[in-house]
Amino acid sequence: MSHEIQLKTTVNGIEYDLTVPARLLASDFLRDNLNLTGTHVGCEHGICGSCTIKIDGLTARSCLKFAVQLDGKKVETVESFKKKPETRNILEKFKAHHSLQCGFCTPGFLMIIDELLKSKIKFSENEIREALSGNLCRCTGYENIIKAANEILAHKGIK
Amino acid sequence: MKPSDFKYFKANSLERALDILNSEENIKIIAGGQSLVPIMNFRLGQPDILLDINDIKDLNFVSESSSSLEIGSLLTHTNAINSNLIKLFFPIISYALKYVAHQTIRNQGTIGGSIVNADPSSEWPLLISLLNATINVRNKFKKREILVNDFFDSHFVTNIEDDEIVISVSLPKINKYCWAFEEHSSRKGDFAIVETGIILELEDNCETIKNARIAIGGVDEKIIRLEKIEKKLTGKNIYQDLSIYKKLDLFEAINPVNDNHGSVDYKNYLSDSLLKKLLKKCVYSRVISNVT
Numbered sequence: 001m002s003h004e005i006q007l008k009t010t011v012n013g014i015e016y017d018l019t020v021p022a023r024l025l026a027s028d029f030l031r032d033n034l035n036l037t038g039t040h041v042g043c044e045h046g047i048c049g050s051c052t053i054k055i056d057g058l059t060a061r062s063c064l065k066f067a068v069q070l071d072g073k074k075v076e077t078v079e080s081f082k083k084k085p086e087t088r089n090i091l092e093k094f095k096a097h098h099s100l101q102c103g104f105c106t107p108g109f110l111m112i113i114d115e116l117l118k119s120k121i122k123f124s125e126n127e128i129r130e131a132l133s134g135n136l137c138r139c140t141g142y143e144n145i146i147k148a149a150n151e152i153l154a155h156k157g158i159k
Numbered sequence: 160m161k162p163s164d165f166k167y168f169k170a171n172s173l174e175r176a177l178d179i180l181n182s183e184e185n186i187k188i189i190a191g192g193q194s195l196v197p198i199m200n201f202r203l204g205q206p207d208i209l210l211d212i213n214d215i216k217d218l219n220f221v222s223e224s225s226s227s228l229e230i231g232s233l234l235t236h237t238n239a240i241n242s243n244l245i246k247l248f249f250p251i252i253s254y255a256l257k258y259v260a261h262q263t264i265r266n267q268g269t270i271g272g273s274i275v276n277a278d279p280s281s282e283w284p285l286l287i288s289l290l291n292a293t294i295n296v297r298n299k300f301k302k303r304e305i306l307v308n309d310f311f312d313s314h315f316v317t318n319i320e321d322d323e324i325v326i327s328v329s330l331p332k333i334n335k336y337c338w339a340f341e342e343h344s345s346r347k348g349d350f351a352i353v354e355t356g357i358i359l360e361l362e363d364n365c366e367t368i369k370n371a372r373i374a375i376g377g378v379d380e381k382i383i384r385l386e387k388i389e390k391k392l393t394g395k396n397i398y399q400d401l402s403i404y405k406k407l408d409l410f411e412a413i414n415p416v417n418d419n420h421g422s423v424d425y426k427n428y429l430s431d432s433l434l435k436k437l438l439k440k441c442v443y444s445r446v447i448s449n450v451t
Binding site: 002003005021022023025028044045046049052058059060061063064065066068069071112115130131133134135 | 160161162163164165166167169189192193196197200201209211213237260261262263264266267346347348
C-alpha cells in the first residue's frame with residue numbers, strides 16, 4: 001500500500017481537493033488525475049522541459065515536483081492559455097510562424113515565453129535564445145520558435 | 160522512471176523539521192528538489208521518508224552584518240541573482256549563478272540543496288569555497304559552524320550528519336577586490352566540464368595583491384583551491400607580475416578523470432586556458448570597494 005496524502009490545490013483557477021499517493025509526480029497528477037494532458041512527459045528527469053508548468057507564477061518542471069508539493073499553490077498549465085488575451089496571442093504567433101511540427105515540446109516553450117513576457121526586463125535576441133535553450137525540440141530546428149518568441153517579446157516595455 | 164514509495168512530511172517550522180530528523184531513519188530533506196527528484200526518479204535514491212522544508216520561512220533570507228553576508232539555505236538561485244545585497248557585495252555570485260542550468264531550474268533550486276548535493280561541477284560549491292564561507296548547520300540539540308574547507312568530503316559527500324539541516328551560509332565581506340568567473344560546458348546550461356573563479360584582494364593602492372584566491376571545479380572529487388598559485392600571487396602587482404603563474408602548479412593540484420565529457424589532457428588544457436584567461440579578465444574588471 002502506498003502512502004497517501006490529502007492535497008488541496010488550484011489548477012487553472014479551479015480548486016481541487018483530492019487524496020494522492022505521496023510518490024505521485026506532479027506531471028502524472030495533472031495528466032492522469034486531472035486529465036490535463038497538455039502537460040507532456042518527455043524525459044522525466046528535468047532535461048527536456050516539455051512538462052514545464054507554473055507554480056505560483058514561476059515556471060517549474062512538473063516531473064521534478066511531487067503532486068503533494070502543489071498543496072496550497074496556484075498552478076497554471078498550458079490549458080489556461082486559451083482563456084487570456086496575452087497568452088492567446090502567444091498561441092497565435094506560434095501558429096503564424098509555424099513554430100511546431102509534432103507539438104510535443106510546445107507546452108514547455110509556451111510556458112517559458114509567457115514567463116519572459118511577464119518579467120519586467122527587455123530581452124535581446126541572444127537572451128531569448130538562451131532562455132529557450134532549456135527546452136528541447138526535435139522537429140523545428142528552433143528557428144521558427146525563436147521567430148515567434150522574438151515577435152511576441154518585441155513590444156515589451158523596458159524597465 | 161517513477162520514484163519508489165515514501166512517507167511525506169511537511170514541516171512548517173524548523174523545530175518540527177529537527178524533531179522529525181531526530182526521530183526517523185533513512186530520511187531525505189527536499190528543498191528545490193532539482194537534483195534530488197531526478198535521483199529518486201532513477202531510483203538511485205530511495206528514502207523511506209521525504210521531509211519537505213519549503214514552508215520554513217526562517218530559512219529564506221539574505222541579511223547583512225558588519226563583517227559578513229548571510230544567506231538562508233532556502234534562497235533560490237533566481238532570488239539570489241535578483242538580490243541587491245548579493246549584487247552589491249558579491250557580484251561574482253549574481254554572475255556565476257546565471258550559469259546554473261536554465262531559468263526554470265533556477266526558479267526552484269536552492270543554495271542549501273546545491274551545497275549538500277556537493278557536485279564538484281556546480282556553481283554554489285565553487286562560490287562558497289572561493290568566498291571562504293562558513294556553513295551554519297544544526298540538529299535538534301545544537302548548532303554547528305563548519306568552515307567550507309571541512310564541509311566537502313568527496314563527490315556528492317559532505318560532512319553534514321543525518322540529523323542536521325543547513326540553516327545558512329555566512330560569507331565574510333571583502334574590501335577592495337577584483338574578480339572573475341567562467342565555466343566551460345558542451346552546451347549552455349549543462350554541468351561545467353571545468354569552472355574557475357578568482358578573487359584578488361588588493362592593498363589600498365589597488366595594484367598589489369594582498370590575498371589571492373583561486374577555485375577550480377569539475378577536475379577533482381571536490382572543488383579545489385589552488386593554494387600554491389595563490390601564495391605565489393600574493394604581494395605581486397596585478398599589472399605586471401601575473402605571468403608568474405605556471406601550468407605545472409595547476410596540474411599538480413588537480414586530478415581530472417577521463418569520462419564522456421573529455422580526456423584528462425583535454426581537461427588539463429581547459430583548466431590552464433581558463434585560468435590564464437580569467438587572470439587577465441580579473442585585472443581589467445571593476446574593483447569592488449567601499450562595501451564594508
